[in-house]
Amino acid sequence: MYIPTANRKLICQALFKDGVLVAKKDYNAPRHPEINVPNLEVIKAMQSLTSRGFVKTQFSWQYYYYIITDEGLAYLREYLNLPQDVVPSTFKKVVRAPAPSRFGDRPEREDRGGFRRDNEGYRRRNFDENRKEGAGEGFRPEFRGGFGRG
Secondary structure: OOOHHHHHHHHHHHHHHOEEEEEEOOOOOOEEEEOOOHHHHHHHHHHHHHHHHOOEEEEEEEEEEEEEEEHHHHHHHHOOOOOOOOHHHOOOOOOOOOOOOOOOOOOOHHHHHHOOOOOOOOOOOOOOOOOOOOOOOOOOOOOOOOOOOO
16 A cells, blocks of 8 residues: 555654554544544554564554564664664653652561560450350250251
8 A cells, every 4th residue: 555655754753752553443534543644554554564573463452552673663763764872662761769668757566566565365355264165065956957958
């Protein structure tokens, strides 16, 4: 398919800017939502780059997802006359500030006396050694058939 050079450059610039490109599978759409180019030309230009191994294509839910490869990166640098230090935004490393302490100036557990410092016996407050645990002496369960499952 013939794609005007100006449109092909716009498509390649959009691909190089982000490193990825998304196009809806709508061949009759008058324009691509992000680029001022017919959607069919975007799909066909990406199809051409895919066949040459410059772009990887993923299709899902009626959308084409195009991801630039390393070979495609070199090709677009040459095609668009860009220097080596210019990279797509998806290739840039994001520098994040270290996460602040979640507890602020709160001391560690050892400084506060450790775990269960004063509540060791909270479950057995009224413990009687003579008291027998479990069901009482008069408890006699009776199992008859015909009730419940099975």
